[in-house]
Amino acid sequence: MSNYLGNYSLYIALIASVYLIFKSYLDANSENKYLDKNFILITSIQTIMITVSFFSLVAAFVISDFSNETVFNNSHTLKPLFYKVSGTWGNHEGSLLLWLLVLSIFLFIFLLNSRSQDTKYKLLTILFQQIIISGFLVFILLTSNPFKMLYPIPSEGLGLNPILQDPALAIHPPILYLGYVGTSIIFSASLASMISGNIGDKWARHIKKWVLVSWVFLTIGILLGSIWAYYELGWGGFWFWDPVENVSLMPWFCLTALLHTVIVLQKRNSFKEWTIILSITTFSLSMSGTFLVRSGILNSIHTFANDPSRGLYILSFLFILILMSILIFFFNQNKISNTAKENFILSKETAILVNNWFMMFFLSVVLVGTIYPIFLEVLNGSKISVGPPFYHNLLIPFLIPFLIFMSFGPSLKWIKDKLKKFNYNILIIFLVSLLISYVILTKTENSFLLSIPLIVLSIYLLLVTIKDFFVSKSSISQKISHFGFSLLITSILLNGLFSNEFNSNMKVGDERIFNDKVVKLKEVNVKDVDNYKSLKASFEVTNKNSSFALYPEVRIYQQPLTITSEADIKTTLFSDNFLVFNILKDDGYYNVRYQYKPLMIWIWISTIFIGFGGLLSVFRKNEQKY
């Protein structure tokens, strides 16, 4: 039942899409002053149909309707309800349906929110957005229909993978998609404004909200993915430079640049071409992300080989969109009135331009690392795999000039700033950060020459952004985001510098001395629980003046025989202490791995700060002048 409902509502949505494409194209060429009432009506029908389709898939997951192939492949009656629901978008077909749902809801909200805009501009935005929507609809219906039926109906589903049952992973895709899909509105709107020639400060104010919303969702989406990798994979890392992770990072760089550029457009009515190009690029990168992940072209642990016709379809669709936007850009370039006033070297405009170039550099490094292996394989058959050292070597040295720029760029004035008389505050802050870094660096042996300027500068930037809360006149959201960013860089650097671990075989009563701590295995309790035998160890970690306990567990399932280890992580404001143990042979020894990861929680908190700053800016009604 839900299969038919879901399937046919998609067809109705497709008809609506085709109608809207023609109607908006025709109306955009006429000189209508007002938007036809039908647009809102048809768009709401389409949104409702896609919503119905999505929820009928959710319903099929909830009631475990195994006549649906997607449900059969990805669900199981024993799954908790929460994971049955999140299973809806945990697979290829369902995740595309979610993409589509967000696409249509965003267009609907856009229509409601842009009453004051020019009619032609609105019509063109509808046109481009509907082209994207229809592309996805056809893609879903042709190659990835989530409502394929199975007969005879299987009695039990296939999907019960405990690794994927994690709350962070359950909400990670939808949040990330909100970010990705938000960029589609920016894309359609900037193409439309290019044709209708209304790029300027008024348009910037209107599109800035969408840039901010997408950026906030993308930031939080990346954060959630990282949290999942840290807690569930349990290897102490939070970013692996896996292609699938990179694919979400690339639009983020681009969107961050766009966010800053739009502000210039709004305040100074310049950087118009930057804005358009960044809007096109951001969306293309989000789409490429979908292509790279869904086509199975990447050699990543996340991807499994897919139907190649899907890859072909997304690739063609992506290139048609890019081609279309390039054509529109080149043939309407003369409509951009270049009102750019003279820019001086020392001004906020230049600082933002420099920021853009840095973002473009970071983006190209990640882009090359992600797709170069594919290119090389096609061109000369050699297979390479790019790992973390590539990214670290290319990105980290460039953080040094970036951090320097970020420490003074945001406080520059628009148009032209003067070299002030030497500022003693800055000198004091710099000396303080030198002192702090010295204290920090004397505590570790694994410091390299490169880490000295990095630590000094990141602490300097942190202090400057804190100082800005009290003296700078810029907006509070910018202060929070910039503070979050400097905190993030500082935490990552210190975390990388001070993390360490030991690995040892211990039996009950043993003690191991690790740095300034004593780790003692006190006892192991064996207990029978439901369908497994539990070995719960009790460790005591003693510091100079404090001690805490960790209780990692080993579970032995009988049918089929499976042994799983549950790590115990003790999180404090200063560090994470991670302990996991395994059974060796039956000689009373256990293998124990203990990791010390300083400032781990600050990596998450600082990212929340970054996103929160953006969120605050979305809800700020009246722009203050600065």
Added chain:
Amino acid sequence: MSKNIKFLGLLLTLIIIFIILLKGLNVSKDYSNEKLKSKIDFSLNAKKLFSDEIINISDLFDKNSPSVVNIWASWCAPCREEHQFLMKLKDMNINIIGINYKDSPKNAKNFLSSLGNPYSEVIIDNDGTKSIEFGAIGVPETFIISGKTNEIIKKYIGPLTSENLIEIKNLFEKNA
């Protein structure tokens, strides 16, 4: 004029990227799970995990009976799950060759010392290319390779299960 050149340049670049990605789609099919790459290139050289010496992989295979090749990494959770089955295969005197995929040797050795070493030899694949030569797409993956003909007899993607174990056992009894 210069605008047109820019436009054509961009268009040309796009078309080239499109063609390369299109080809890339077809290339990657070769190591998808449906299509087995039938023969293994035995001229491959690789470094051993425990002794750092470089060997030719053909030396690792028993010419008269099949061998199991298992691709694993210490950071891969499903590899831990399947490890017990590999230990059982070892107890049946089956020759298992390990390929350690994108791992730090230290972690890999710790993994084996804590859970036991089922492999007759482990070779290092720190950049993932050796595994690709085998047609693997990720970890863990397990191959059964005939020693006589270098052909892949059977391939398992993802962690081995107890059913797979029985299947492998039967396969080896048949071939013995």
